[in-house]
Amino acid sequence: MINITPEKVAEPDSDNSEVVLSVEGVSKKFCRDLKRSLLYGVQDIAGDLTGIKRKSDRLRTKEFWALDNVSFQLKKGESLGLVGKNGSGKSTLLRIIAGLIKPDLGTVKVTGRVAPLIALGAGFNPILTGRENIYANMSILGLSTQEIDERFDDVVEFAEIGDAIDAPVQTYSSGMAARLGFASAIHTEPEILLIDEVLAVGDVKFRGKCIRRLAKLREKGTSFIFVSHNSMAILAVSTSAVYLQKGRTLATGSPEKIIQKYEEDLFINGKLTATGSISIPEKDSAESSGIDLLSICFQDREGNDVE
Amino acid sequence: MSRSTKEKYRRHRQKVTYTPESLLRHPTRMLWEMQRDLLASRELAWRLLVRDISAKYRQSFLGFFWAIIPAVVTAAGFTMAKNNGIVNIGTTDLPYPAYVMFSMTLWQTFIEALNAPMQGVATGKAMLARINFPREAIILSKLGEVFFNFGIKLILIVALFIWFKMPVTASIILAPVALIHLIALGTFIGLILAPMGALYQDISRAVALLTGFWLFITPVVYPIPTSGLFGAIVKFNPVTPLLVTTRELATTGIVSDPTAFWIASIFSLVGLFVAWIIYRVSIPYVVERISS
Numbered sequence: 189m190i191n192i193t194p195e196k197v198a199e200p201d202s203d204n205s206e207v208v209l210s211v212e213g214v215s216k217k218f219c220r221d222l223k224r225s226l227l228y229g230v231q232d233i234a235g236d237l238t239g240i241k242r243k244s245d246r247l248r249t250k251e252f253w254a255l256d257n258v259s260f261q262l263k264k265g266e267s268l269g270l271v272g273k274n275g276s277g278k279s280t281l282l283r284i285i286a287g288l289i290k291p292d293l294g295t296v297k298v299t300g301r302v303a304p305l306i307a308l309g310a311g312f313n314p315i316l317t318g319r320e321n322i323y324a325n326m327s328i329l330g331l332s333t334q335e336i337d338e339r340f341d342d343v344v345e346f347a348e349i350g351d352a353i354d355a356p357v358q359t360y361s362s363g364m365a366a367r368l369g370f371a372s373a374i375h376t377e378p379e380i381l382l383i384d385e386v387l388a389v390g391d392v393k394f395r396g397k398c399i400r401r402l403a404k405l406r407e408k409g410t411s412f413i414f415v416s417h418n419s420m421a422i423l424a425v426s427t428s429a430v431y432l433q434k435g436r437t438l439a440t441g442s443p444e445k446i447i448q449k450y451e452e453d454l455f456i457n458g459k460l461t462a463t464g465s466i467s468i469p470e471k472d473s474a475e476s477s478g479i480d481l482l483s484i485c486f487q488d489r490e491g492n493d494v495e
Numbered sequence: 496m497s498r499s500t501k502e503k504y505r506r507h508r509q510k511v512t513y514t515p516e517s518l519l520r521h522p523t524r525m526l527w528e529m530q531r532d533l534l535a536s537r538e539l540a541w542r543l544l545v546r547d548i549s550a551k552y553r554q555s556f557l558g559f560f561w562a563i564i565p566a567v568v569t570a571a572g573f574t575m576a577k578n579n580g581i582v583n584i585g586t587t588d589l590p591y592p593a594y595v596m597f598s599m600t601l602w603q604t605f606i607e608a609l610n611a612p613m614q615g616v617a618t619g620k621a622m623l624a625r626i627n628f629p630r631e632a633i634i635l636s637k638l639g640e641v642f643f644n645f646g647i648k649l650i651l652i653v654a655l656f657i658w659f660k661m662p663v664t665a666s667i668i669l670a671p672v673a674l675i676h677l678i679a680l681g682t683f684i685g686l687i688l689a690p691m692g693a694l695y696q697d698i699s700r701a702v703a704l705l706t707g708f709w710l711f712i713t714p715v716v717y718p719i720p721t722s723g724l725f726g727a728i729v730k731f732n733p734v735t736p737l738l739v740t741t742r743e744l745a746t747t748g749i750v751s752d753p754t755a756f757w758i759a760s761i762f763s764l765v766g767l768f769v770a771w772i773i774y775r776v777s778i779p780y781v782v783e784r785i786s787s
Contacts, residue, residue, distance in 0.1 A: 218783075225784055226694050226695065226784060229694055229780045229781065229783065229784050230691070230694065232780050233690065233773075233776065233777045233780050235517075236517045236518070236519070236776050236777075236780070237517075237519065237773060237776055237777075239517050239519050239520065244515055283782075284513065285513075286626075286627050287511065287513055287627040288623075288624065288625070288626075288627055288779065288782050289779050289780075289782055289783045290513060290514075290515055290779045290780075291513060291514070291515055292515055293515060294514075294515075295512060295513065295514050296512065296513040296514075297510070297511075297512050297513075298510070298511045298512075298513070299510050302627070304625060304626060304627075313546055313547075313550050315550040315553055315554055316546060316549060316550055316553075320545075320546065320549065323542060324542050324543065324546045327538065327539050327542040327543075328539060328542075328543075328622060328626055328628050329626060329628075330628060332538055333538060333542075
């Protein structure tokens with residue numbers, strides 16, 4: 189294995205501008221009322237089966253647009269950051285791209301294999317050993333036994349599981365299980381990786397390793413869609429970004445621009461406009477990167493805070 | 496799966512388009528995708544089967560015992576009841592305890608096949624909600640479990656043949672065909688109910704209730720009634736010809752009602768195919784409603 193530090197990562201060839209994912213005018217409606225939602229589900233199934241599809245561009249009672257006319261393209265080797273508050277439709281969008289749910293309007297065209305890093309440790313059975321679970325998990329992610337055999341050692345090494353590989357997963361610490369899930373998922377080597385907040389796995393060291401691994405994959409031409417609330421992570425990994433708000437695309441552009449806008453919005457709507465100081469809760473040692481900003485404020489000559 | 500099939504699968508997966516359109520609008524493409532996914536799901540189904548069976552037996556002390564014991568207990572109960580004149584059951588073409596045990600084994604296999612798709616979807620919910628794998632895999636793996644369990648039950652059946660000195664006829668080699676049709680009927684019903692069952696809990700409750708009743712209108716603990724309204728109900732029950740034919744082929748070798756058998760078989764196989772389409776169409780709507 190070649191170790192590459194993030195600084196050395198080469199930008200993907202600019203002439204290789206093959207579009208691997210194109211999302212065109214995708215809309216999706218959801219219903220927050222469970223009973224109604226189930227009923228609509230049955231209606232939709234019946235409509236789909238009989239071929240008489242009712243107009244899907246209109247909302248039924250208590251429905252809302254979880255995604256509303258979202259469009260963007262992703263080229264080979266590009267990495268797109270999705271930002272937005274909780275409930276802005278980021279995960280819904282990822283689920284449509286992964287082919288798990290159907291869009292109500294619009295089209296999604298995917299070239300190549302999509303692997304969701306949303307699903308860490310899907311299909312893990314706590315009774316079985318780490319080894320057995322790697323096989324089950326990677327098989328669910330679409331690999332043949334032969335392909336798993338080839339990657340098995342790399343997965344174990346990456347997950348830093350060591351001898352515990354033949355112990356039942358229920359004896360693992362939550363960090364170990366998460367690392368194993370991440371390692372299995374990332375070794376499937378897909379064309380498009382969907383990453384939903386999973387870089388919160390493990391300690392700082394492991395997270396650094398994950399970021400390096402992602403950079404290496406990107407160099408090889410893997411495209412990413414990246415969802416995170418962590419601005420630094422978006423800035424570190426993305427080549428462009430989309431800002432979603434209530435299912436609509438609010439802005440598209442460079443990650444710096446989008447993050448700036450996103451953070452402005454967060455602070456305008458938050459309590460920070462009212463005061464002249466920001467204080468950030470202290471992080472525990474596992475999360476801290478060494479130097480943490482705890483508070484910023486302005487003071488006059490007497491040392492009183494300026495509002 | 497051979498490497499070439501996998502490659503073919505991969506190559507096709509190169510380009511996928513997701514639209515709101517109904518799958519049924521493009522029947523040729525749908526059929527092609529169905530056979531592709533079925534082929535592609537074999538290896539995953541095998542993995543899931545191995546995973547589930549090893550987990551099941553690792554957590555069990557009595558293990559295989561549980562596959563056999565229900566039939567033995569039922570047979571013991573009914574034999575006692577019959578011998579003491581509590582229930583009035585006509586004569587069977589096999590020794591009564593053997594008749595009940597054998598029939599009960601077949602009935603159980605049918606019920607397991609019926610529950611298999613619903614269980615598969617219920618236990619695979621988290622996976623279904625997060626990963627787009629061939630959806631056929633969970634069904635195939637559960638069916639594999641049905642066959643595995645039947646394999647264990649076969650030990651009981653062989654023991655029965657030896658203990659009761661039942662003669663073996665050449666027709667026994669055809670019995671698996673009838674058994675597969677019986678399993679197909681169970682899978683057909685289960686597969687139709689599976690998407691609904693994932694949405695509404697009522698389905699699994701109703702199934703538990705109705706299968707209990709269904710047992711009584713199937714000739715499992717009594718021989719086929721020949722007359723009356725009850726006889727007509729039993730005759731109309733599609734499980735009857737399939738279960739009875741499997742039993743007859745394995746024992747006496749004389750099929751009492753081949754026409755009914757073939758009608759029930761065609762009903763089961765066509766139904767299974769239709770249920771498969773319904774399952775494929777429904778799953779995205781179900782996934783939408785189960786949290787990831």
